Amino acid sequence: MRLALIGLGAINRAVAAGMAGQAEMVALTRSGAEAPGVMAVSDLSALRVFAPDLVVEAAGHGAARAYLPGLLAAGIDVLMASVGVLADPETEAAFRAAPAHGAQLTIPAGAIGGLDLLAALPKDSLRAVRYTGVKPPAAWAGSPAADGRDLSALDGPVTLFEGTARQAALRFPNNANVAATLALAGAGFDRTEARLVADPDAAGNGHAYDVISDTAEMTFSVRARPSDTPGTSATTAMSLLRAIRNRDAAWVV
Ligand SMILES: NC(=O)C1=CN([C@@H]2O[C@H](COP(=O)(O)OP(=O)(O)OC[C@H]3O[C@@H](n4cnc5c(N)ncnc54)[C@H](OP(=O)(O)O)[C@@H]3O)[C@@H](O)[C@H]2O)C=CC1
Ligand SMILES: O=C([O-])CC(=O)C(=O)O
Numbered sequence: 001m002r003l004a005l006i007g008l009g010a011i012n013r014a015v016a017a018g019m020a021g022q023a024e025m026v027a028l029t030r031s032g033a034e035a036p037g038v039m040a041v042s043d044l045s046a047l048r049v050f051a052p053d054l055v056v057e058a059a060g061h062g063a064a065r066a067y068l069p070g071l072l073a074a075g076i077d078v079l080m081a082s083v084g085v086l087a088d089p090e091t092e093a094a095f096r097a098a099p100a101h102g103a104q105l106t107i108p109a110g111a112i113g114g115l116d117l118l119a120a121l122p123k124d125s126l127r128a129v130r131y132t133g134v135k136p137p138a139a140w141a142g143s144p145a146a147d148g149r150d151l152s153a154l155d156g157p158v159t160l161f162e163g164t165a166r167q168a169a170l171r172f173p174n175n176a177n178v179a180a181t182l183a184l185a186g187a188g189f190d191r192t193e194a195r196l197v198a199d200p201d202a203a204g205n206g207h208a209y210d211v212i213s214d215t216a217e218m219t220f221s222v223r224a225r226p227s228d229t230p231g232t233s234a235t236t237a238m239s240l241l242r243a244i245r246n247r248d249a250a251w252v253v
Contacts, residue, residue, distance in 0.1 A: 004052035007059025010229035014237030075101030084169030114220035139231035168194035
């Protein structure tokens with residue numbers, strides 16, 4: 001398999017380590033970063049010359065918006081981590097219009113799970129989908145939630161945001177991609193509720209959601225170890241690796 005990674009931070013370094021020896025890999029970053037078994041490429045045209053079977057994006061909303069529609073339009077399959085960028089209607093339209101020659105965009109579960117069942121439920125049967133993300137203060141560094149507030153001095157949990165998944169995904173590009181993924185799998189960006197919490201006592205990154213539908217009620221909850229980037233759960237790279245491996249698998253579970 002030939003993999004082109006966009007971004008080589010916490011997620012894609014773990015993806016590269018997981019695919020070592022099983023894929024030829026290049027990476028596109030602004031700094032020209034490399035990793036064991038991964039050669040840096042300087043720009044998008046060098047990435048395309050590599051002729052990847054799959055592009056794996058884990059570089060942030062700006063990179064996803066700038067690169068991915070063009071790659072899909074060139075007939076290249078894409079697996080994206082920065083799902084929240086699709087909360088912007090113009091960007092979503094560009095992604096939906098782009099794929100050519102059967103190119104496919106894969107949106108992995110990322111740091112959450114249970115999406116197989118949620119996505120199987122008929123959309124018009126969904127009555128409520130409510131997501132809560134709880135992370136330690138360090139995970140919110142650099143986010144608008146920290147604006148003017150010393151999160152390191154918190155002595156208890158604080159709700160930083162409550163609103164729709166669309167608002168959350170756009171305001172918190174590094175922490176609410178899962179809210180966007182949940183919205184796309186379920187009730188949509190404007191009918192999925194999101195709450196984001198900083199908790200000094202949180203033992204890891206927590207994601208929980210409740211679904212009420214005509215057919216079923218479900219609850220999902222996970223608490224995961226953070227990766228080298230505090231706001232990114234270690235499970236995210238594992239989810240991307242599963243999606244990559246499923247491409248070649250005889251059995252997909
Ligand atoms: N779906 C999900 O569940 C989750 C999704 N995410 C998404 O994944 C993204 C990556 O997460 P993570 O690995 O933790 O982030 P990191 O900050 O650890 O790494 C980001 C990487 O992207 C590169 N990068 C940034 N901007 C660009 C650009 N314009 N072009 C090319 N490379 C770029 C950076 O390198 P350089 O600075 O050298 O360019 C760096 O290598 C997040 O920003 C978020 O959008 C994160 C967590 C969960
Ligand atoms: O990795 C996580 O815990 C989730 C995350 O940052 C995101 O959804 O952007």
